[in-house]
Amino acid sequence: MAKKSTKDRLNNEVNAGSMADIAFLLLIFFLVTTTIVEDKGVLVQLPPWSEDEPDITKLKTRNVFSVLVNANNELLVRGEPTDIMDLRENCKEFIMNPLRLDNLAENPKKAIVSMKNDRGTKYKAYLEVYNEVKAAYGELRDEEAQKRYGKDYEYCSKTEKRAIRSDIPLVISESEPSDFGAEN
C-alpha cells in the first residue's frame, strides 16, 4: 500500500494551474507600463549656424513673403494685418503668381518666405503659421504633380519628386526674434 502511494506521487505532474495567474500578473504589469505613443510632428531643416545674419535686403522685395507674428499673436503679412485663415491662400498666390502681377514672386524658384517673431510670441501661434506655409507648399506640389504625372506628390517616384522639389523649393528663412514681450 505504502509503496503504491509513493509511486503515485512520483507520477504527479507539476501543477500548472497557477501559470495563468503568473501570466496575468505579468500581463497587468505590461498593460500598465505600456504607452502606445506615436510621435508625429512638423519636420524642419534648420540652416547651418553662421555668425552674421543673412541679409534679405539684397533680395528683391517682390520675391519675399514676409510674415511677422507679434507678441499678441497677430499676423502681419507683407505689411498688412492678415487672418491666419487667409495665410495659406495668400501664400500660394504669392508663390505661383498666376496673374503675373509685378508685386508677387517672379517664379516659384525665387520665392522666399521670411518669418519673424517676437520672443513673446506663443509657440502655438508660431507653429500654426509654419504649418500653414508648409501646407501651402504641400498643396502647390500636389497640384504640380497632378498636372505633370496625374498623381499626388506623395505617390511620385523619387526622381519625379526631385523634379518638383527643385521647381517649387521650400525656402523659409527665419530671423532671430526681437526681444519684445519676452517672458520675465
Add this chain to the structure above:
Amino acid sequence: MSKFKKKRGKASPEVSTASLPDIIFMLLFFFMVVTVMRDSEKKVDVVTPQATELSKLEKKSLVNYIYIGRPVEKFQATYGTKPRIQLGDKFATEKDIPLFLERHRSKVPENQRGAIKTSLRVDQDVTMGIVADVKTALRKAGQLLLNYSAKPRPE
C-alpha cells in the same frame, strides 16, 4: 439504464480552462512587444499644439527628445513656473544641449549619425523666446534636423 445515469452524473459541466494560460500568454507577448519603457520622468508639463502637415518619426533610436514647458506642480516650489528645458530626466539650460546631443550621438552607429533628429516637445503656451534659444543652440551644435512635435488636428 443505471449505466446512463452514472455517466451523466460524472460528466463535468464546466468549460475547460486549460487553454486560458495560452491565451493570456499571447496577450502578454503582444504587450511585451509593443511596450516602450519610458526612460525619463516627466518634469515639465507639455501639451503639444495641433497641426496638419505631420510626418511620422520612424527610427526611435535616431531621435532625441527635448522637452520645454512649465515645471509640473511638484517642482514648482523649487523651480518656479517659468518655462524650463528638460533634457533626459533633469532640468537643464540651453548650454547643456551640446553635451546632451553628443551623448546621444555616441550611442548611434557612425553611418547613421547624419539622420539623427531632434524632437522638440514644446508646450503650446510657451513663448518663442526659450524655443529660439534652443534652436540657436541646436544650430550651433550642428543638429539641423528638427521635428516640432504636434498632434493631428481633427478635421
